[in-house]
Every structure is written in structure tokens, then in C-alpha cells.
Amino acid sequence: MIALLLRDLRLAIRAGGGFGLGLAFFLIVVVLVPFAVGPEAGLLSSIAPGILWLGALLACLLSLDRIFALDWEDGSLDLLAVSPLPMEAVVSVKALAHWLTTGVPLVLATPLIAVLLNLPGEGFRSLILSLALGTPALSVIGTFGAALTVGIKRGGLLLSLLVLPLYVPTLIFGAEVARRGLSGQDTSTPLLLLAGITCGAIALLPFASAAVLRVNLR
């Protein structure tokens, strides 16, 4: 399993691996928003948590179809299915690799670029906490969507349509944590719900992803 994780990370950072894709998209969205809505500091700081969460979610979505598509094209997925690794482990490792190459850089970049949206100092902690808790759920749910659409040529549109509704609860509670943190309210309720969504997704979805992948490989 560690071999598969290392291979996926290595592939991601080599040429054509798409490591910077999500991060670059995130940066572009956040840099362009102040130009689009105007330089009004109060407005920017009040919409900052929502914009950052939306940017992170779309950046995650952008790189989902690569999770299984490349392995399916070159036949590796068939070979992995016949290998000693259980399919559940393969999809879990794939989701982890996606989170490490997409989610973690987004979380790390957030404190730097939140400044561009004039996010007040007291909002940083809850924003970063909510992203760190919520992005694993985005990767695991996205892996399920990628497993559903593997083998479909240009399946990106279908993948987005399938995955976006499943992302909504994570977005609602994640952005709510960040918004409450910004206005100095108690964040524990949405934080617990967000953590619950993430834990539930990590616990249950790998089994669903493995099942649909087996059907898709037929």
C-alpha cells in the first residue's frame, strides 16, 4: 500500500502529473475575486470565507478525473485488481494521494492568499481548521465519483454532476465554521458536523468505490 502511495505521489510531481493544477486554479480564483467585486475592504472580508471554500472545492473537483483515468487507460487498474492489494485499499490510497497532492497544498496556501481577500486575523484559525477537516471528505467523495465514471471518455461533466451534490453538505458546514469563526461566534456545532461528514465518508465510501470499480472493470 505504501508502494502505491509513493508511486502516486511520484507520478503527481513528475511531468504531466497535474500536481499544481488545483493549487494554481485556487490561486487564480482568489486573485481575481477582488478585481471582480471591487476593492471594498469590508465586503471582501465578509465574503472571504465563502470564496476560499468555494475555490478549494472547485480546485478539488478539477483534478478528480485523473484519480483513476490514467491507471485505467494504461491497464494498471486491471493489474491492481488482480494484485494482492484489496480494492478497498487501492481506492483508499488513491484518495489519500489525491488529498496529499491537492487538499494539503490548498490548506497550506490559504493563510498566504487569504490576505488578498482582507480576511481579518481572527478568522484565520477557524478557516484553516475547517479546510483541513473538510478537504479529506472532498477527496474521498471525489474518489467515489471518479470510480463511478472510470472508463467513460471525457467523463468530466458527468463526474461533476455526480459529485457536486455530494459536496454540498461539506461546503455548507465548512463555510459555516469559517464564517462563525470570523464573526466571533461559537464554531463547535458546525465543526462537529463537518468532522462527522469527513469521518463517515472515510469509513464508508471506500467500500462503495471498490464495489463500483469492480463493476466498471468488467
Add this chain to the structure above:
Amino acid sequence: MLKVSDLQIARGGVPVLQGVSFEVSSGQALVVRGPNGIGKTTLLRTIAGLQPALDGAVDVDPDDLAYVGHADGIKSTLSVTENLTFWAQVFGQSDISPALQTYQLEGLADRPAGLLSAGQKRRLGLARLLVTGRNLWILDEPTVSLDTNAVEMFSACIRSHLAGGGKALLATHIDLGLEDAKELDLSPFKAKPMSVNAFDEAFL
């Protein structure tokens, strides 16, 4: 021991073969033959456990087989060594040098797999079998894009695998020079047209 009894398989929901039965025991190779579209690949994928059979039984230990399909599963940005080492680790092995040696890949070991020729890629795909440590090899058209020299390498590799008590199931159109390999022609097992047609005839 691989035992297939009265197997019926389908491709895309349409039955292609029925009543297929054979056995492969240690040290034996079975070469599956038949025209294009008869269902050789489907048969091998069913035995490898990648798709379910419509009917009949496949008696095989899924933890003792290695499968080579039409695609080699090679990552073009990883080097030859990295590709092989990955599969060796997945199968719990560590030594890849015999595999490199058998298919004469030592000189290419540090080259990115994307820069290999089609035949060299195929050799790398076949070398993967040697790092699996598995006993039953299931090979689908293993000699595609190999030159005569590489085909000789491949059949020597199969012979030594069989001499060591291994088993092989191959679908191929060429003669590999395996002396005591059994052959199975799939043409007689072609599935009969769906019974739905027979049902319709009664009303005509």
C-alpha cells in the same frame, strides 16, 4: 491446479462461449486458440477474476495468479526500474534483477518507460510477471510487437517457469515452440444464438 468446468461467459451481455472445460496442472502450459472475437480475452479475464462467469465454475486460487493483458500497465514518467520495483513491492517481492536480466533490460534500467519502443515496453510488461512470484501466469497475446529475438526470450522464460513447477495459460496466434504445451481451440465452444430466437421461431 487450475480447473475450469462447463464455463459460460459473456462479453457486453452477449454470451460468447459455453461449455468450456479444461485443466492445467503444475508444469503445464495451455495455449488457447481461436479466431478474432471468439472470446479468448473474455475467457482469460473471467479466469483472472476480473469479470463474473454466466455459468459454470472456475477453480483457481486468486492469490496465486498473475495476469498480463493487452495493456502493459507501464507508467511513462517512471523509469524501468521504478516501474518494476513498484510491482515487486505490491506483490511482496524485492529482487528485480532476474527480471531485468531475463528480458535484457539492464541497459535500459534508468530510462523513463515513456521513451521505450513498443517492443521494449512489452518486454517490460512481461518482465513484471517475474517479480510477482505467482505460480499461474495468464497471458493475453503476450508476443504482440515483439521481434523474433524477444519471442525467443519469452518462450525461454515460459519454459523455465514451467520447469520450476509453474503453470501458464496463453492466448496467442503464433507458435512459441513449447514442446509439450496443450492446445485448446475455442471454435467448437462458440455460444449458440440466444434462446430468444428459438422462442420467436415457434410463432412464425
